[in-house]
Amino acid sequence: MPPPAQIRLLAKLAGATPAVEIGSGTGRVTLPLAEHVPVLAVDASEEMTRQLAKKTATLPITPITADAAHYVAGQRVDLVCALFNTFFLLASETTQRAFLHNAARMLTDTGTLLIETFVPRPGQRLPDGPHPGVFPEGRSVVALKRRTVDTVVVFAAENHDDEQEFHYSEIVLRDGEPVRVLPGQMRYWRPEQIDALAGEAGLLLRERWEDWDRTPYDTDTSARHISLYRLAGQSQ
Ligand SMILES: C[S@@+](CC[C@H](N)C(=O)[O-])C[C@H]1O[C@@H](n2cnc3c(N)ncnc32)[C@H](O)[C@@H]1O
Structure with missing residues (x-):
């Protein structure tokens, strides 16, 4: 809310x-x-x-x-x-x-x-809700977004500094289900x-x-x- x-x-x-x-x-x-x-x-x-x-x-x-x-x-x-x-x-x-x-x-x-x-502040968590992603400190970052007993959500991102573009994927691993990869991109x-x-x-x-x-x-x-x-x- x-x-x-x-x-x-x-x-x-x-x-x-x-x-x-x-x-x-x-x-x-x-x-x-x-x-x-x-x-x-x-x-x-x-x-x-x-x-x-x-x-x-x-x-x-x-x-x-x-x-x-x-x-x-x-x-x-x-x-x-x-x-x-x-x-x-x-x-x-x-x-x-x-x-x-x-x-x-x-x-x-x-x-x-x-x-x-x-x-955009390199290395900092993004203010995007209870399970935030991370703005990479260097070129890329992999971080835990969320973990419960049967689910892990991993955040993987690349920062293209020159273009000021930020490419990311949320990788959802849930017990008994196929892996899902949810990509996104920001300028x-x-x-x-x-x-x-x-x-x-x-x-x-x-x-x-x-x-x-x-x-x-x-x-x-x-x-x-x-x-x-x-x-x-x-x-x-
Ligand atoms: C982070 S969500 C924001 C949701 C909502 N405003 C909120 O505060 O929770 C961004 C939304 O922008 C929409 N969006 C992305 N590119 C757009 C575009 N070019 N024109 C209009 N909407 C766009 C996406 O489909 C998505 O629903």
Whole structure:
């Protein structure tokens, strides 16, 4: 479950318009957020959208299968968000740049683009839930992600420093079942690099915290950042 402070903040930022959540997945945040505001829940994966649609019941959620590179809502909104490392999972610089431009096009003059993602710090655990992966200290890393009596989940990752790409696999070993390998890829950036990309899309950093309680971001220690951008040229 997302922290209540997160839902309160997102609902407040969404104001009187629907919230646009890019990379809504199966609705971890979408569902509680929709208790407060309508949500346009966008995900490139048809499977994710289908799973979310099964859970929406009477909640004001519109599941949309679309790529962040192309999606622009049919109305201007006060909040566009990409949570839980989704910005990095857009996986290519082209898609990330297109997403930032689309977000700027969707926002009202007082609207907010909110990005929550980890800070690439070699050798550190990623702030991605109770069973985190690891950002490699050198070129690669193998780490235990989770272990129970009959299951072991191993995390194996490679960092391509020059391209700022992080390739990883979760290897699931469960007694009596075939081995499963779940690969993923991220295009990662340092926070100030995201600011520069956002700037090129006409967006300006307004706030940056390290958690949903709005603890100020620390450039030396914060494991992740929650960054809020507004349209450049708007005073607020
Ligand atoms: C880490 S999950 C985030 C889930 C959810 N927002 C949360 O906070 O739990 C990232 C999601 O982004 C989606 N995704 C990846 N690339 C995308 C793209 N280019 N456009 C839209 N969604 C994308 C994936 O399908 C996945 O569901």
